[in-house]
Amino acid sequence: MGGPTDGLGRVPYAAPPLLLLGGVAADVFSPEPYYGLPLLACTSMVAGLCYSFRGSALFALAAGVAAAGSAGYAGRAGSALLIDVAAVLFVSLVGLWIKWLVDRQGRSLALALTVAEAAQRAVLPAPPADVGPLAVADRYVAAQRGAAIGGDLYALQETPFGIRAVIGDVRGKGLPAVSAVSVAVGAFREAAEHAPTLHELADRLDRALDREGERRRGSEDDVEGFVTALFVQIPPSGDTVTVLNRGHPPPYLLHDGNAVCLEPTHPELPLSTGLGSATGAPVEETFPLAPNDSLVLVTDGVTEARNAQGDFFDVRWGLRSAGLSRADELADALVKAVTEWTGGQRQDDMALLVLTRGA
Structure with missing residues (x-):
């Protein structure tokens, strides 16, 4: 899955799997439908704070599968199931896009700092x-x-x-x-x-x-x-x-x-x-x-x-x-x-x- 990065800091690396499990439990056992969708949707966003891009993508895929499974278990109609999965995947893709941007900026900053340090050490x-x-x-x-x-x-x-x-x-x-x-x-x-x-x-x-x-x-x-x-x-x-x-x-x-x-x-x-x-x-x-x-x-x-x-x-x-x-x-x-x-x-x-x- 790609382990947690060094920046897990304030966000425990256990948060994404807990959100995933919590979303499924809320969707399956709550008296009203859709209680678990917000938790499933934000799983990949939270994963992006403490896992690699690949790990975040796997959490996004797992959230989509969990949304489909919980909707099927609850007996929702096919159209409702598709909407559930689409909503979760859409938010997950937005989270992955943000993760990609942050990672790219981080690499650019690291390169700039390396060049700056080499220039300063030349002085x-x-x-x-x-x-x-x-x-x-x-x-x-x-x-x-x-x-x-x-x-x-x-x-x-x-x-x-x-x-x-x-x-x-x-x-x-x-x-x-x-x-x-x-x-x-x-x-x-x-x-x-x-x-x-x-x-x-x-x-x-x-x-x-x-x-x-x-x-x-x-x-x-x-x-x-x-x-x-x-x-x-x-x-x-x-x-x-x-x-x-x-x-x-x-x-x-x-x-x-x-x-x-x-x-x-x-x-x-x-x-x-x-x-x-x-x-x-x-x-x-x-x-x-x-x-x-x-x-x-x-x-x-x-x-x-x-x-x-x-x-x-x-x-x-x-x-x-x-x-x-x-x-x-x-x-x-x-x-x-x-x-x-x-x-x-x-x-x-x-x-x-x-x-x-x-x-």
């Missing part, structure tokens, strides 16, 4: 699992259900200056935010190979966002406003990490089970504000990175996640309580901790990048 491809001395893990949970990415971004690549990474957050959501993400990631890929310092790298992204924003102003794919960004550089030896923060949540350094927030000593403005630097030349800060240390980069979807009481999620607590050292395990544990903290509510895009130095 924000996953970084390699191992780069130089680092193990890398990334996770992305978009606030908009059905989307692979939103307004958060990250990228990582080996360059002549070492391993460079960026994580950022575009103001706004939707397609304009994704458009800004594509500009920022593309600019990073190019500039990371040539900019001698993180300061120059940030300036090149700043100018690229400004240029693209001016070019697209007023169009449907207008680039959103400012972008917070955190730039990271790790030499091939992996023994240090240099950080430049442009208005983004600071990274966390996990060392011997203790998580430390690397707050910037000279906070800077985000990219593409048009206001330049807040303190003159932005300050790049360098920290030691010991074997088995993990650097965790997050967006505000993590740091500003709230529980039902309105309390913010404590990233340091989440990392310490995980008790893990592998990059992929840390990433999974942090996403799980945030999800449990918020009760599964997607309050904002959530992105994180974990860089773990090998032993």
Whole structure:
């Protein structure tokens, strides 16, 4: 018959056979005729909510046979019997037509979502699992259900200056935010190979966002406003990490089970504000990175996640309580901790990048 589909949800798959049996019983045992016809007629419509098209068609056929059988058992005239069967089959055919339309639209939507996810992942491809001395893990949970990415971004690549990474957050959501993400990631890929310092790298992204924003102003794919960004550089030896923060949540350094927030000593403005630097030349800060240390980069979807009481999620607590050292395990544990903290509510895009130095 074709089993119940995944969408049986609110309609139990037992409802169609119960309607079929109820229709026959009502038609046969009720004091007045035709009591069971409405139940028989809606059997295939209800089946369409929780069974495949083939299963719904079999229920429609069964309803027609049941209508004929119950009319014959009640001794109705041939014309009455034919009218009963025709009425049931007509409603059943309408139900099957609706089922066919819904299934076709569902297939079209599934195809569109697959293409959209592939396109979005082309904008924000996953970084390699191992780069130089680092193990890398990334996770992305978009606030908009059905989307692979939103307004958060990250990228990582080996360059002549070492391993460079960026994580950022575009103001706004939707397609304009994704458009800004594509500009920022593309600019990073190019500039990371040539900019001698993180300061120059940030300036090149700043100018690229400004240029693209001016070019697209007023169009449907207008680039959103400012972008917070955190730039990271790790030499091939992996023994240090240099950080430049442009208005983004600071990274966390996990060392011997203790998580430390690397707050910037000279906070800077985000990219593409048009206001330049807040303190003159932005300050790049360098920290030691010991074997088995993990650097965790997050967006505000993590740091500003709230529980039902309105309390913010404590990233340091989440990392310490995980008790893990592998990059992929840390990433999974942090996403799980945030999800449990918020009760599964997607309050904002959530992105994180974990860089773990090998032993």
